[in-house]
Amino acid sequence: MAFFKVISGAALAVALAAPALAQDMNAVQARQGQFKLYGHNLAVLGGMAQGRMDYDAEMAQTAADNMFHLTRHDQSRLWPEGTDSSAIMETRAKAEIWENLDDFTAKFVALQEATAALQGVAGNGLDALRPAVGAMGATCGACHEVYREES
Amino acid sequence: MNRIGALLLGLGTAAVAVGWYITQPVGLPETVSERLTGDALAGERIFLAGGCASCHMGTEDDADPKLLRGGAEFVTQFGTFYAPNISPDPEHGIGGWTQAQFMDAVMRGVSPEGQHYYPAFPYTSYAKADPQDIADLYAYMQTLPADATPSRAHDLGFPFNIRRSLGVWKALYMDRDWVVTGDLTAQESEGRYLAEALAHCAECHTPRDALGGLDTGAWLTGAPNPSGSGRIPAIAGDEFTWTAFDISAYLETGFTPSFDVAGGSMAKVIANLGQLEKSELDAIAAYILRAGQR
Numbered sequence: 001m002a003f004f005k006v007i008s009g010a011a012l013a014v015a016l017a018a019p020a021l022a023q024d025m026n027a028v029q030a031r032q033g034q035f036k037l038y039g040h041n042l043a044v045l046g047g048m049a050q051g052r053m054d055y056d057a058e059m060a061q062t063a064a065d066n067m068f069h070l071t072r073h074d075q076s077r078l079w080p081e082g083t084d085s086s087a088i089m090e091t092r093a094k095a096e097i098w099e100n101l102d103d104f105t106a107k108f109v110a111l112q113e114a115t116a117a118l119q120g121v122a123g124n125g126l127d128a129l130r131p132a133v134g135a136m137g138a139t140c141g142a143c144h145e146v147y148r149e150e151s
Numbered sequence: 152m153n154r155i156g157a158l159l160l161g162l163g164t165a166a167v168a169v170g171w172y173i174t175q176p177v178g179l180p181e182t183v184s185e186r187l188t189g190d191a192l193a194g195e196r197i198f199l200a201g202g203c204a205s206c207h208m209g210t211e212d213d214a215d216p217k218l219l220r221g222g223a224e225f226v227t228q229f230g231t232f233y234a235p236n237i238s239p240d241p242e243h244g245i246g247g248w249t250q251a252q253f254m255d256a257v258m259r260g261v262s263p264e265g266q267h268y269y270p271a272f273p274y275t276s277y278a279k280a281d282p283q284d285i286a287d288l289y290a291y292m293q294t295l296p297a298d299a300t301p302s303r304a305h306d307l308g309f310p311f312n313i314r315r316s317l318g319v320w321k322a323l324y325m326d327r328d329w330v331v332t333g334d335l336t337a338q339e340s341e342g343r344y345l346a347e348a349l350a351h352c353a354e355c356h357t358p359r360d361a362l363g364g365l366d367t368g369a370w371l372t373g374a375p376n377p378s379g380s381g382r383i384p385a386i387a388g389d390e391f392t393w394t395a396f397d398i399s400a401y402l403e404t405g406f407t408p409s410f411d412v413a414g415g416s417m418a419k420v421i422a423n424l425g426q427l428e429k430s431e432l433d434a435i436a437a438y439i440l441r442a443g444q445r
Contacts, residue, residue: 046406086380
């Protein structure tokens with residue numbers, strides 16, 4: 001009887017954990033999708049800054065506008081507790097995020113500010129674009145340095 | 152004592168003597184430093200390429216990369232190392248050191264007290280540097296601000312806490328020859344100097360054996376991340392398909408060819424290397440591709 005109880009207890013735990021996990025996976029995939037869109041726009045902005053493609057004011061402005069709006073997406077449901085890389089294999093988000101939420105948020109705010117500055121100058125020529133893209137990239141790197149696991 | 156006993160004792164004494172001999176810390180020949188005068192301006196480039204600040208700057212978020220007060224921790228299988236204060240503070244930093252003492256530390260891993268340093272300080276790479284460059288680096292580092300933060304003692308268990316035993320490690324692994332050899336172009340050679348002697352790419356990107364020595368047969372083919380899960384990616388071998396442009400652009404901006412942004416310990420490497428001349432980054436890229444052909 002005791003054995004049966006243990007089993008049913010474990011089964012209950014699995015039953016409770018399973019839907020929570022599905023929800024967590026949605027959040028993980030959604031935030032990764034958000035970052036993929038950052039990369040998609042950086043391909044234009046960084047591509048021009050690095051000389052992989054010619055500068056085009058309209059394209060640069062559109063990508064910068066996108067970055068501005070993408071980084072205004074509310075983050076509150078994208079980072080549920082327990083969705084770090086020690087718990088979920090598919091994520092590179094380090095557990096340190098939830099131990100230092102204020103700092104993590106500050107690093108996100110730094111990105112928001114950098115995209116606002118970029119939006120203001122992206123259409124003004126390559127010489128104006130390059131330093132602003134560099135400054136935005138630095139805010140991406142500053143967060144990845146501490147809060148993202150190596151691949 | 153019978154003959155065999157005497158023979159064994161004799162052999163034993165010889166082995167201890169040899170052991171004592173090979174574990175003895177040896178600095179550079181005295182004449183090397185004597186004939187060199189450092190140029191502080193030229194030394195800044197060595198400082199950036201060598202990535203000294205990555206390890207020796209403070210650990211807070213907005214730490215100044217020129218204030219070398221130490222504190223960064225390095226978790227390894229042997230214990231935890233803490234980067235010491237190497238600012239020009241005479242008491243807590245290296246302000247009282249002579250150029251010769253500095254060169255022995257950086258190029259031979261030997262302290263002013265005549266002890267071995269742990270190879271968490273990548274002197275095995277800096278050993279390949281041109282002594283003039285290290286004299287320039289010494290001159291440059293004198294110009295940086297002093298800081299009186301005391302260095303923190305390492306957290307190591309026995310026998311790793313015995314510095315003398317590092318002599319054996321050095322005898323096994325301290326090899327000042329280039330790893331990538333053969334007919335290199337001038338650009339590839341320049342890149343080899345920057346990458347193998349100064350920027351120590353292999354210290355992170357090459358797997359290590361059980362004693363912590365670099366597996367030169369698997370040069371730059373990626374390695375487990377010493378400080379946690381995840382892997383440090385391969386930058387040689389079939390998996391790695393970047394072009395020279397991609398590598399050079401990444402070292403300059405941190406953007407990958409798929410427009411992700413570098414993180415982890417690579418972020419500081421890029422913060423330093425991004426300040427070098429573009430031609431130097433192109434040279435490193437040429438070397439990396441050449442190393443991949445081994």
